[in-house]
Amino acid sequence: MQPSARATDPVSTGPVLTPGGTTPTRPSEATRGIPDATIARLPVYLRALNQLAESEIDTVSSRALAEAAGVNSAQLRKDLSYLGSYGTRGVGYDVDYLRQQIGRQVGSARDWPVIIVGLGNLGTALANYSGFYSRGFRVVGLIDPAPELVDRNIHGLAISDLTELEDVVARTGAAIAVIATPADAAQAVADRLVGLGVTSILHFAPVVLLVPDGVNVRKVDLGQELQILAYHEQRALVDPHEVRR
Amino acid sequence: MQPSARATDPVSTGPVLTPGGTTPTRPSEATRGIPDATIARLPVYLRALNQLAESEIDTVSSRALAEAAGVNSAQLRKDLSYLGSYGTRGVGYDVDYLRQQIGRQVGSARDWPVIIVGLGNLGTALANYSGFYSRGFRVVGLIDPAPELVDRNIHGLAISDLTELEDVVARTGAAIAVIATPADAAQAVADRLVGLGVTSILHFAPVVLLVPDGVNVRKVDLGQELQILAYHEQRALVDPHEVRR
DNA sequence: TTATGTGAAAGCGTTCACAGCC
C-alpha cells in the first residue's frame, strides 16, 4: 500500500516513530485499530457488495465475496473481523447489513466535499469523473491560476483563481483536496491547503510532498505505474523464463 | 503496494501458489529476484537522481538521496543492494552511474510503445499527459468505439475504432496498454488485449480484472483513493485523539 | 454439514546496527 509522505531519516537519529506515529497511548482498547492494509480493501468490498445488491442477492459467503473482490477468502474474513462479527456461521453475510457496516466505517454514510486544484487535462478529467460522485464525494471547488481557465465552468461549477483558495476552502468546508497541478507547483499548493485546514490530500505530481504530521497524503503517480509494468516487460525480455506478475 | 489481479481462492483448495507464482525454479541465483516493493521505488529514485543531475551534482550519499525520495536511508541502501554494489564506501553514489544502472533495470533505457483504450475525459487526459513521454513511454495507439471520437486526433495521433484494435496492436507492437473505458467494458477489452499479445495492463476501472497468469495488471482506482482518505477523516471525527496517517 | 471467526504460522518488508572498505 502507499504510505503517506513524511519526512524520514531526520538528521538527528532521534527517537523512532512509534508504529502508530503517535505517543504510545495505543495499547488501550476503545480505539479498534484497523490495519492500513485492511482499510485499503474496504472500498473494494463495498463495491463488490453494491454489485451484489444490484443483482438482488442478499446473502453472500466469504468465498464468493472474496472472489468478487479479488482476494483470498481468509483475508476477507480476517478483514471483516476487525469491524466486528457481522456474519452468520454456516450461512454467510447479509449483503445489505454488511454494506451498511462497512459504509459506516469507511465514512460513506455521509457526503464529503472535495476541492480540486489544477485544472489541466488531468484535473478536468477528475472534475468530470462520475466515480467520485457515486462514492459520496462532491466536488465543491475548482481552483486554477490560469486566467484563461478562471470562470470557465465544469458541471455548473466555476473555476476560481488561486488567490481565492482561502475563500473556497472556508466556504465549502472541504477537508479533502486533490492536487493536479504541475509538479513544481504541488508543494506550494499543499502548504497553502494545509494552512487552511485541509487534512487529506490526493496528489498526482511525481514529487514527494512534505506535510506536517496529522495530514493524510496519498499519491498517484501514473508514470511510475507504467514504469513498474515496464520493469516486468524488461525482465521478461532479458530472461524469458522469468515469470511475470 | 498493489498486487496484480489474479484469480484467488480457487474452488479446489489446490496447491498453493509458490511465492514467485511459478514452478519452484527460483532458489537458483542467476535470477536476482528484486522485491516488488523495491521495484515500485526504483522509479522514485530515478526521478530524484535526474533532479540531482540537473543541478550538476555528481555524487550523493544514501542519506541525501533517501531524503529526496522520501524514504529511510537504510531502505534506500537495501534497495540499491538488490541491483548490485554501485556505491563507494565513505563517499556515496555517482549520480550518473547510478542513474544508468537503475534505468537499465527499470527498462527506461529504451522507449516503450503504449496504447490507450477508451478516450473519455480520463483517457484523453492520459493521452495528453507529458509525464509518460518524459519517462520513455510513447503513446502510439488510441482506441475508442464512439463514432464521434473516431478520427479525431490527439497530438497528431488519430483515434481508431475498437474494431481496429488488432491492427493497432500488431502495427505498433505495443506490449503495454492502458484501459480507461467505463467499468463494464474493461474486462472485455482486457480479454481482447491479452488475446492480441498485450502482457501489461494499467487500468482505471473500479473492477477486478481477471487475466491469465503471465499478464501484469496494475489498477488505479481514484474513488478508492479518496475513500481511504475519507476513512481517516471519519476516524478523526469519531475520535479526535486518533492520529491521522 | 456448512461457513464464520480467529489463534498460530509463514512470508514480506522495513529498520537497526555494525562490519567492512574507502
Place this chain on the structure above:
DNA sequence: GGCTGTGAACGCTTTCACATAA
C-alpha cells in the same frame, strides 16, 4: 572518520487450519 552493504531483529500482512456456532 565517513558511508556503504548487509545479517539480524522487528513488525506488519497474509495464509493456514480448526474450534465454534448455526
